[in-house]
């Protein structure tokens with residue numbers, strides 16, 4: 032909006048990011064050879080908008096830097112299309128959302144604004160009403176600047192435009208974004224939206240520091256927050272815990288217009304999503320993953336659920352979050368072993384789809400293996416991890432977008448999980464999920480090899496890569512009959528037939544229906560060594 036500080040803040044952002052800055056109004060005046068008020072007077076608004084739209088389209092093609100648009104520009108349909116294409120090419124369109132009183136005061140101060148002729152405040156308010164919904168729609172970054180100096184606002188803009196983003200869409204999915212970067216939790220109020228009054232913040236005790244931060248953000252934005260601490264890790268994914276949370280929501284009067292925020296590792300986000308899916312048959316929820324595994328996998332895609340006596344994740348639903356905020360600052364407190372566990376799901380995504388993930392893992396194996404949260408944010412590893420998260424969420428989004436309810440393609444994300452879930456259950460969940468998946472991937476590779484799909488080299492590659500990352504590649508703590516019984520309860524099984532995901536090559540998974548019993552058992556013998 033006029034007076035929001037686009038030029039002032041834009042210049043500041045360009046300065047701190049060492050980028051060129053351009054202002055659409057200055058460029059236009061240069062092109063038309065006169066001031067904008069004069070051009071408005073002589074040619075009228077439609078002629079001005081045409082000149083403006085053409086210039087913006089050219090700049091979005093050719094200019095690399097920070098570009099400030101006039102407040103009316105995004106109202107022109109051709110500019111809306113140009114901005115959408117710019118976003119598709121990886122661009123960031125920032126809506127600088129200022130406090131109306133501050134913006135009106137600044138807009139009136141400067142003068143020379145043809146759109147504010149007459150009663151300037153009334154005109155400003157009318158324009159705001161028309162433009163605000165459009166600005167929200169065309170921008171992929173919204174920065175609230177209430178009470179902030181231009182320098183503070185510029186820092187906020189910079190953090191936000193440096194974020195990585197993966198868009199998740201598809202049939203049956205209300206589109207949402209996974210935002211990855213430092214400070215992405217600041218988006219919580221935007222993602223929750225204005226229709227929500229109460230928020231249940233569901234988290235575990237080890238992430239208290241991060242939930243305190245989230246609670247502050249939520250309270251500052253005006254939400255009534257219920258802080259709900261659930262038992263840690265798999266102990267939280269039970270029907271008793273879910274029942275306790277439902278009771279709290281009932282006691283505190285949660286209605287359909289309220290929301291859940293799930294904050295923590297994958298167990299906490301699985302539980303929070305399940306509560307959101309079931310409370311009043313479904314309320315809005317946002318995930319704030321704080322472990323690597325939850326960032327790359329659990330928080331996205333809408334698989335929510337709890338465990339039962341019969342096995343892992345056997346009760347749940349497909350229920351999509353309104354957004355995922357992977358705030359890399361939370362990784363500063365993550366213990367090394369839990370970080371490494373997350374690499375199990377990262378490697379899985381490399382094996383089934385994205386060789387670039389495998390290349391990054393190979394190139395940085397020893398740094399990743401020595402992950403130290405306390406040093407992380409000031410280290411070069413931060414960008415490597417951000418890239419791994421973006422790639423891995425990209426793999427997840429690809430499968431989920433095409434097949435939300437896991438009719439076929441999405442099952443490929445389950446590579447390594449048929450045995451992995453059985454190991455977790457037989458180990459009474461003392462084995463971490465990502466570690467069990469790592470062994471499960473070696474098992475699936477062995478099975479692929481036994482049936483002639485891949486050669487021994489690729490099986491060996493599974494072992495050497497996972498081992499270089501500090502992940503386990505063997506397991507020898509359970510009987511074959513127990514393992515087999517649990518694999519029959521896997522959700523991919525049909526009737527009494529086992530189904531697996533195996534590989535034909537890196538990036539080419541296939542379904543394997545009812546494989547020969549001796550191969551299934553022999554692959555197990557091979558991971559016991």
Ligand SMILES: NC(=O)c1ccc[n+]([C@@H]2O[C@H](COP(=O)([O-])OP(=O)(O)OC[C@H]3O[C@@H](n4cnc5c(N)ncnc54)[C@H](O)[C@@H]3O)[C@@H](O)[C@H]2O)c1
Nearest residue numbers: 237264296297298321322324325328329334361364365464
């Ligand atoms: N829904 C899905 O699509 C999906 C995908 C993959 C895994 N999962 C599920 O996710 C779970 C595994 O997730 P996980 O590996 O995050 O385990 P987890 O949730 O058990 O978290 C591991 C431990 O790390 C702690 N922790 C998390 N973030 C921390 C931080 N920043 N600082 C300090 N401690 C932190 C947790 O409190 C916990 O003690 C499993 O239940 C698995 O089934 C779900």
Ligand SMILES: O=C(O)C(=O)C[C@@H](O)[C@H](O)[C@H](O)COP(=O)(O)O
Nearest residue numbers: 328332334343344441444445448522
């Ligand atoms: O999103 C999916 O689909 C997956 O299979 C991702 C897995 O990495 C994840 O562990 C998931 O929780 C497993 O789901 P399940 O259906 O096998 O319980």
